[in-house]
Amino acid sequence: RVNGSRLMDSIHSTCEFGKAHPYGDHPTETGMARLSLKDDDKKARHWLIDQAKALGCTVTVDQMGNIFAVRPGKSAKAPVMMGSHLDTQPTGGRYDGILGVMAGLEVLRTLHENDYQTEGPVGIVNWTNEEGARFPIVTVSSGVWAGSIPLETAWNCAEVPTLMTDPSSAPQTIKQELQRIGFLGATPASHETNAIGAHFELHIEQGPILEDERQKIGVVTGAQGYNWYEVMVRGRDSHAGTTPLAARQDALLGAAKMIAASNTVARDLDGLITTGIFRAEPGSVNTMAHTVRFTLDIRHPSNERLAEMVERCRETFDRIAREDCERGVAVQWTTLTENVAVEFHRDCIAAIEEAAEDVCGRLPGAEEDKKLWRRMTSGAGHDSCHVSKRAPTAMIFTPTRNGMSHTPDEYCSPEDCILGAQVLLGAVVRYDAT
Amino acid sequence: RVNGSRLMDSIHSTCEFGKAHPYGDHPTETGMARLSLKDDDKKARHWLIDQAKALGCTVTVDQMGNIFAVRPGKSAKAPVMMGSHLDTQPTGGRYDGILGVMAGLEVLRTLHENDYQTEGPVGIVNWTNEEGARFPIVTVSSGVWAGSIPLETAWNCAEVPTLMTDPSSAPQTIKQELQRIGFLGATPASHETNAIGAHFELHIEQGPILEDERQKIGVVTGAQGYNWYEVMVRGRDSHAGTTPLAARQDALLGAAKMIAASNTVARDLDGLITTGIFRAEPGSVNTMAHTVRFTLDIRHPSNERLAEMVERCRETFDRIAREDCERGVAVQWTTLTENVAVEFHRDCIAAIEEAAEDVCGRLPGAEEDKKLWRRMTSGAGHDSCHVSKRAPTAMIFTPTRNGMSHTPDEYCSPEDCILGAQVLLGAVVRYDAT
Numbered sequence A, B: 001r002v003n004g005s006r007l008m009d010s011i012h013s014t015c016e017f018g019k020a021h022p023y024g025d026h027p028t029e030t031g032m033a034r035l036s037l038k039d040d041d042k043k044a045r046h047w048l049i050d051q052a053k054a055l056g057c058t059v060t061v062d063q064m065g066n067i068f069a070v071r072p073g074k075s076a077k078a079p080v081m082m083g084s085h086l087d088t089q090p091t092g093g094r095y096d097g098i099l100g101v102m103a104g105l106e107v108l109r110t111l112h113e114n115d116y117q118t119e120g121p122v123g124i125v126n127w128t129n130e131e132g133a134r135f136p137i138v139t140v141s142s143g144v145w146a147g148s149i150p151l152e153t154a155w156n157c158a159e160v161p162t163l164m165t166d167p168s169s170a171p172q173t174i175k176q177e178l179q180r181i182g183f184l185g186a187t188p189a190s191h192e193t194n195a196i197g198a199h200f201e202l203h204i205e206q207g208p209i210l211e212d213e214r215q216k217i218g219v220v221t222g223a224q225g226y227n228w229y230e231v232m233v234r235g236r237d238s239h240a241g242t243t244p245l246a247a248r249q250d251a252l253l254g255a256a257k258m259i260a261a262s263n264t265v266a267r268d269l270d271g272l273i274t275t276g277i278f279r280a281e282p283g284s285v286n287t288m289a290h291t292v293r294f295t296l297d298i299r300h301p302s303n304e305r306l307a308e309m310v311e312r313c314r315e316t317f318d319r320i321a322r323e324d325c326e327r328g329v330a331v332q333w334t335t336l337t338e339n340v341a342v343e344f345h346r347d348c349i350a351a352i353e354e355a356a357e358d359v360c361g362r363l364p365g366a367e368e369d370k371k372l373w374r375r376m377t378s379g380a381g382h383d384s385c386h387v388s389k390r391a392p393t394a395m396i397f398t399p400t401r402n403g404m405s406h407t408p409d410e411y412c413s414p415e416d417c418i419l420g421a422q423v424l425l426g427a428v429v430r431y432d433a434t
């Protein structure tokens, strides 16, 4: 059995690195702003490596700064990995990603203190820049590892300039920042030379289903698809007081109309579309913007529907640019990342289900004949999505208060965190044994 | 008669301070980014003071950094001033404001070299931060001088953080920057202790009318009203992939809908509404913005219609915030500045008309019985609007290529610049003589 208080202590003590946005009086009532490859991320990384080494793990850092810590098993096959991420959103919480890494560490500690010999090696992996918040390619480093994103594309990905974390520095690339914090490893970021036997990821659900259903564990069988784009709208800067409406090429007005229209597309096709970043230049009250850049995050459980949403947005934006924006604006799309919907591996799913049944079956509520776990799909993307293309993979979800994530008061109770770690342990041991 | 080549040389040589955004091969084919109270503005100010002193002018700098350079007349009454501004938009041109100051200087030089004795003193004034581009209160320093804006409000006005001019420094206030560049004068910024006898401003039209009508000079009889607001929309940051549409409080979507709606208000009421600044926080692709701040520049020649536009925007934004933005957002307005429509003084208008008739009457085109000047009202705001409340005031407009201003290729031909300066000279001398 995992040590629950040790797990919670690991979560909260490492959240000292990058804590932000207090929302209550208790010292742990803060959110996080641990942007990928910033100094706080570096501190959390060093802490993790030290802890893993103390357990006798072999630690490898690859070209994307992914940290692999592996505990040897009886035989030397590809390791069963427990992966997630230590980076957060700029207004992130203490659980998204962090729970998965700390629970993986807790599993290793539990195996270690029980002198438990696994069949094959078992380890943990911290994937770099999962959030896509600082560098706008989500799950970029598992993507490189899986061969889905070229290494150069990832290395050259520049940070989002609007993040207010450090306005004094010019936008840095992933490679520059890996180098700066000493995490540009020599090991190729590749499933070919650094294979994984299976990948289990414990994560908060980030949605309301488990809480609404009063269930404790989600056995995640797949994730919906999602694409990210940057849309650039170009008009012409001119005077707000002397340029008649009919003579305007107002990039900001065009962008606003496009974003409003994208919301209609999302409703019509029953998906999600979000604009999180919006930048206007030159940024003066009485001058029309000549250039606006905004992002689109488009999601749908069906790949066909997802493609249809993208297509509809393209058509609608073109129409707005041409006909519904005075003298017109130009619109140009850049793809940041595209992720099809994925289905996880039945063997991993089975291992998690057995563990969930076992762990949840012993809970008080279970006596009343209520199943405390359920199958579900993920609304969010995860490194597991990329990894699943190269190794059997599945995920475990825990409840999330009010379904809220990517916000400082994101919360998963200690009981639920510990339960999730226990299921992770059970699943890994079961999978290893087969 | 003014010295035309000296005038053009003054314009283009001082535009070395802050030139930006080249659009052609010729060295003067660039725009300007001479933001108020930046180092380039400081250089232009020192140049102006040196030139004025060389003409025997008395130079005074007031608490807002307004520079008054006065050439004595036969008697010691309040001076007839020729005012405009040396600051520009971030993507500004070489004429907006600059023409007026340099033409004023050229008039003084012409009087000086002809040993022309005016009845009263005649001078030039450079008003600080006319554009409202760096510090978002337009014509703030003439406003303080006129008693329409409290000194403390002006001093504490902080620069717009989105301007990309110097990302390394924290937002500074007007007072801090006046101090830094050495232009925080001791003279009260007040019409009471530092009176002006009359105010003439030569400016490019910034609109298409003179060009369209093939006319050379606009005698400006007034200016339309315009108000500036910052609208803050507050929602809740949450996850772009797991937050159902119906559960969202998406500040960015709300703001986009409001801006689109403001355009409809402008059309319906035949006015102008522009959003030039838009900032979203935290600014992450897969997190909804919790806060968006955007500006509104609202204009109408009728004060009643202007008030109606503001009211309609308030109602519409409230409705969007309440009913048309999923779980709703909060919206809050801050007034940056409000300027009613103004009418200029008939004596100043008369002086300009006589000068225009005289100067334009001698032009080749005039032979064909075409009047080359016209009365008109200004779409843009000017320092003259504030000054007109405390001293007889009127303005002179020159043609503007394609009606385009607040953009790098803003252009007024040398012939038209010189003609404008000649009318300025004629108007000032006439007004002084009466």
Ligand SMILES: NC(=O)NCCC(=O)O
Binding pocket: A096, A130, A131, A132, A138, A206, A379, A380, A381, A382, B239, B240, B241, B286
């Ligand atoms: N799990 C998570 O929040 N990761 C970010 C990827 C996404 O945007 O879905």
Ligand SMILES: NC(=O)NCCC(=O)O
Binding pocket: A239, A240, A241, A286, B096, B130, B131, B132, B138, B206, B379, B380, B381, B382
């Ligand atoms: N003339 C000019 O462009 N000044 C700025 C004031 C305005 O926005 O109208």
